[in-house]
Amino acid sequence: MTIYNFSAGPAVLPKEVLQQAQTEMLDWHGSGMSVMEMSHRGKEYMGIQAQAEADLRELMGIPANYKVLFLQGGASQQFAMVPLNLLRGKLSADYVNTGEWSKKAISEAKKFSYVNVVANNADKNGSYVPTFDSWKLDKNAAYLHYTPNETIGGVEFNWLPSTGNVPLVADMSSNILSRAVDVSKFGLIYAGAQKNIGPAGLTIVIVREDLIGHPPSGLPTMLDYKTHADNDSMYNTPPTYGIYIAGLVFQMLKRKGGIAQMEKTNIEKAKLLYAAIDGSNGFYHCPVATSDRSRMNVPFTLKDADLDGDFLKQAEARGLLQLKGHRSVGGMRASIYNAMPLEGVQALVNFMNEFSRSKG
Ligand SMILES: *Cc1c(COP(=O)(O)O)cnc(C)c1O
Numbered sequence: 001m002t003i004y005n006f007s008a009g010p011a012v013l014p015k016e017v018l019q020q021a022q023t024e025m026l027d028w029h030g031s032g033m034s035v036m037e038m039s040h041r042g043k044e045y046m047g048i049q050a051q052a053e054a055d056l057r058e059l060m061g062i063p064a065n066y067k068v069l070f071l072q073g074g075a076s077q078q079f080a081m082v083p084l085n086l087l088r089g090k091l092s093a094d095y096v097n098t099g100e101w102s103k104k105a106i107s108e109a110k111k112f113s114y115v116n117v118v119a120n121n122a123d124k125n126g127s128y129v130p131t132f133d134s135w136k137l138d139k140n141a142a143y144l145h146y147t148p149n150e151t152i153g154g155v156e157f158n159w160l161p162s163t164g165n166v167p168l169v170a171d172m173s174s175n176i177l178s179r180a181v182d183v184s185k186f187g188l189i190y191a192g193a194q195k196n197i198g199p200a201g202l203t204i205v206i207v208r209e210d211l212i213g214h215p216p217s218g219l220p221t222m223l224d225y226k227t228h229a230d231n232d233s234m235y236n237t238p239p240t241y242g243i244y245i246a247g248l249v250f251q252m253l254k255r256k257g258g259i260a261q262m263e264k265t266n267i268e269k270a271k272l273l274y275a276a277i278d279g280s281n282g283f284y285h286c287p288v289a290t291s292d293r294s295r296m297n298v299p300f301t302l303k304d305a306d307l308d309g310d311f312l313k314q315a316e317a318r319g320l321l322q323l324k325g326h327r328s329v330g331g332m333r334a335s336i337y338n339a340m341p342l343e344g345v346q347a348l349v350n351f352m353n354e355f356s357r358s359k360g
Helices: 015-024 043-059 076-088 100-109 225-230 242-254 256-277 304-318 341-360
Strands: 066-071 092-097 112-121 145-148 167-169 188-192 203-206 297-302 333-337
Touching: 015 242, 043 066, 043 242, 043 256, 066 225, 066 297, 076 100, 076 167, 076 188, 076 203, 092 100, 100 112, 100 167, 203 225, 242 256, 256 297, 256 341, 297 304, 304 333, 304 341
Parallel strands: 092 112, 092 145, 145 167, 167 188
Antiparallel strands: 066 203, 188 203, 297 333
């Protein structure tokens, strides 16, 4: 039976990447070593990391005046590193609150700064993106932070905030590499790897050079972007195996036509799934405003929550795994990241149609 894994993260990885890693597991390119066993200062590993960075730069079109950092600590550590490094003596930062991950970023930033929440979607239970004309921006803010894709609520921006001279900071953990973005419009982008890139344990930061090097006094060395930028992410031991797998994913994306091709497939996958939900005569329901629905994380409920257990059991029996919704919202959530093939979404839709017919 073919298994399709709809987990929100850690999430499905491309089969061909896992197969390549398997082939190279005991002996990487005739080195006689597994990548896991290599010194991070050796020429083999340094080549792997340099290639991964070059491929990511090419895929995303990252301009030369941006640093790419391979860090640890997850996106959650960036909730602190962003204010610590980017306040640069300023007193206030702008944050957009569009859901659970925004809230966590905001509460961490409040430890270091005054936080101006420019917009908030709590009035409709986090189900939409507030329009830009309603945002209460502060032109003296140190930066503006937002979450382009809310992994739990399934709310995604399909437009870019325009913040003038205020650096734009994005937590792209769950939609990086899924759609084209103009990196030059951002001051800083960060993403935990375990959704759309590779294994857990790696965090990628893309940061404009002029924003680095203004630490508050007493900033721990490991929390200073400059430490990592000045040492090509090798101040200490980087998460070598995760970077290697991420590098294999980047090469696969290049072979498959890059981000533009991924985006096309992602649009097709999302259309198919939302059409099944909306065409179910109310048997399934997605609470998110149509224009702000995520292409990556699709939350939906069944008209009768008593059917949830049966739905999950039958789905699992068909190899459709990890569809249970986040504990804070209930219902279902199908995460359909880059590595989820169209056939997986088709299999889910076929099952949903049959299930609703059998219970409707
Ligand atoms: C998963 C996720 C996080 C948390 O990532 P960790 O790597 O577990 O710290 C933060 N933001 C978003 C948008 C996420 O999807």
